[in-house]
Structure formats: C-alpha cells, structure tokens
Amino acid sequence: MTPEEQMQALEQVLDALSGDLLQGRWDNLTLHRQQIEMFLPALESLADSPQAKRLRASAQRNVRCLDASGRGLRAARQRLAEVIAAAQGLAxxxxxxxxxxxxxxxxxxxRRI
Structure with a gap:
C-alpha cells in the first residue's frame, strides 16, 4: 500500500468510527482502534500535508463525539442510579x-364508589 492509499484507508476508518459513534454501535470500537494503530507509523511521514490536516480534523471530530458519548453514558448511569434509589424508598x-x-x-x- 502506498502512503497515499494508507491515508485514504485511515480516513475511511475514521469516518466509519464517527458513524458508529453517532449510531451507538460500541461493539466496533475495538476493531477501529486496532485499524487506526496499524496506520500510525505512516502518519509520521505526512506531518504537514493537506491529507494530514483532513485526518487531524476527522480525529478531532471523533474525540468530540467520544467525549459527548462519555458524558451521555455518565448522565444515563447517574439517572439510573437515582431511579433505583427512589424505588428503594426515600431516606x-x-x-x-x-x-x-x-x-x-x-x-x-x-376502590369503586
């Protein structure tokens, strides 16, 4: 694979990761991580290329999605704990x-009247 093809493949992986995050498909995250790690050595040779800038933007978008997903999961877990605590009685x-x-x-x- 040429460096250009590797970067295109990495861009596809980042786009797939973004789609999975937005759809809540958590089971694919490990696969995406492994795929991204395969392309890391090729990234070092493209430090300031336009393609590297696009990849950086995609990665930053995914970081924002992961952060938002984490906040949402924490909020859901906290709300679930509140509901369970309320069902067990008021202290x-x-x-x-x-x-x-x-x-x-x-x-x-x-009762019927």
Missing amino acids: TYDGKGRRAAMEPPAPQMA
Missing part, C-alpha cells in the same frame, strides 16, 4: 440526625 433524618428510611406506600387496590 430522611429524624430529629436526632439519625438516618431513617421511608418506604414507599404499598400499592392498594382501586
């Missing part, structure tokens, strides 16, 4: 500062 404190759990009311059958 309050009594007049002496001791923790007292309040259980949610037991569900009752609806």
